[in-house]
Amino acid sequence: MTPQANPDPILEVRDLKTHFRSENGPIKAVDGVSFSVRKGETLAVVGESGSGKSVTSLSIMRLIPPRAGGIVGGQIIFEGRDIAAIPEREMRSIRGNEVSMVFQEPMTSLTPVHSVGNQIAEAIRVHEKVSSGASRERAVEMLELVGIPEPRRRARAYPHQLSGGMRQRVMIAIALACRPKLLIADEPTTGLDVTVQAQILDLMRGLQKELGMAILFITHDLGVVAEMADRVVVMYAGRAVEEAAVRDIFRRPKMPYTQGLMNSIPRVDRSLDHQLNLVPIPGNVPGPFAMPIGCAFAPRCAFVRTPGCTESIPPLSDSGSGHMVRCARWRELDLAPEALAS
Numbered sequence: 001m002t003p004q005a006n007p008d009p010i011l012e013v014r015d016l017k018t019h020f021r022s023e024n025g026p027i028k029a030v031d032g033v034s035f036s037v038r039k040g041e042t043l044a045v046v047g048e049s050g051s052g053k054s055v056t057s058l059s060i061m062r063l064i065p066p067r068a069g070g071i072v073g074g075q076i077i078f079e080g081r082d083i084a085a086i087p088e089r090e091m092r093s094i095r096g097n098e099v100s101m102v103f104q105e106p107m108t109s110l111t112p113v114h115s116v117g118n119q120i121a122e123a124i125r126v127h128e129k130v131s132s133g134a135s136r137e138r139a140v141e142m143l144e145l146v147g148i149p150e151p152r153r154r155a156r157a158y159p160h161q162l163s164g165g166m167r168q169r170v171m172i173a174i175a176l177a178c179r180p181k182l183l184i185a186d187e188p189t190t191g192l193d194v195t196v197q198a199q200i201l202d203l204m205r206g207l208q209k210e211l212g213m214a215i216l217f218i219t220h221d222l223g224v225v226a227e228m229a230d231r232v233v234v235m236y237a238g239r240a241v242e243e244a245a246v247r248d249i250f251r252r253p254k255m256p257y258t259q260g261l262m263n264s265i266p267r268v269d270r271s272l273d274h275q276l277n278l279v280p281i282p283g284n285v286p287g288p289f290a291m292p293i294g295c296a297f298a299p300r301c302a303f304v305r306t307p308g309c310t311e312s313i314p315p316l317s318d319s320g321s322g323h324m325v326r327c328a329r330w331r332e333l334d335l336a337p338e339a340l341a342s
Contacts, residue, residue: 009036010182010214011060011099012077016084018052018059020069027288029055031238032074034316037182042208042215044229044246046222046261050285052238053218054104057184059084060216061101062091078182097127100175104187106167110159116170117143117155123177142173147203165196172203179211186218201228222265226250234258237285237296240316244323254325254334257281257297295328303329 018030030052037043045053055064062083064070076084078099083091103109111119120139124130130138136155143151146169159167168188175183185204189197201224208215217228225232225246232249234242234257242255253259263279283300292298294310301309305328314328327333 010039011037015074017073019072035233037214041230043231044217044225045233047235051235053235057186057218097178099182100180101184102171102175102188106171123174127178146173182214184216241326254330255327256301
């Protein structure tokens, strides 16, 4: 846990269910997810594409288009209020003010016809009663805060005139303009080169320390998780399958899927003359209308046992010290961790 983290949760997601409409019936994109984010900490949510992690973040922000679907169950408790149940008018006063979000692709999130300074200033004016001049000055200050050189000149620039790294910094400036208590970052470094990625992560850590905010970090990159997170929630097929402190996840994952993610990280193997040694997870995430009965990972799992793994969905169990795991065989596999590593 970061030194600034507080044991009290600022956000509690309880049994969240988000479904999308389709001609063949509801698509259960998020199917009963629960976790909490403490004040001042960074919680990472990881998983493959299609695991439901981005839909979870959009659900928290209440940004699922009503025509497409929406939250059908559960609670999202932010500072004691269930923001899943409040009217949209009340949610607008929270969104971008107390809870902000940095999206994956800034070119689709920034308006191309307005300068970046005006877009930051607009975010400030939506939530605070300040003059146009004062909001523009704040915009320049925010650009300086996120490390953009010549912030006054850059404030007059349009998104297409900036590099990818600078556009992502602008998105962070917009998200932090009203000094939120919780920042949701959805794959904020995807598509950036390694150097710029490191700069963005350093920036977020520095701003978190300065502002004392909590961060919900959505990513598929376990390297970023190791660098940024205090705790980790692993998602698969719309459900949380493991949750623990980051050091516990990396040292001794208890869910075969999590171990598969760890084994898929490129490593240098000296016995192979320094070549990259990858161990991919066989198969694919099941489609929304092909979800197996029982554990959703069973068709891809090397340790599946019938009927125990295939007759019912295993519960999320506490294996000790708050390390949660959704696996029918976790006890016996935990006694032989070398089996998982093989």
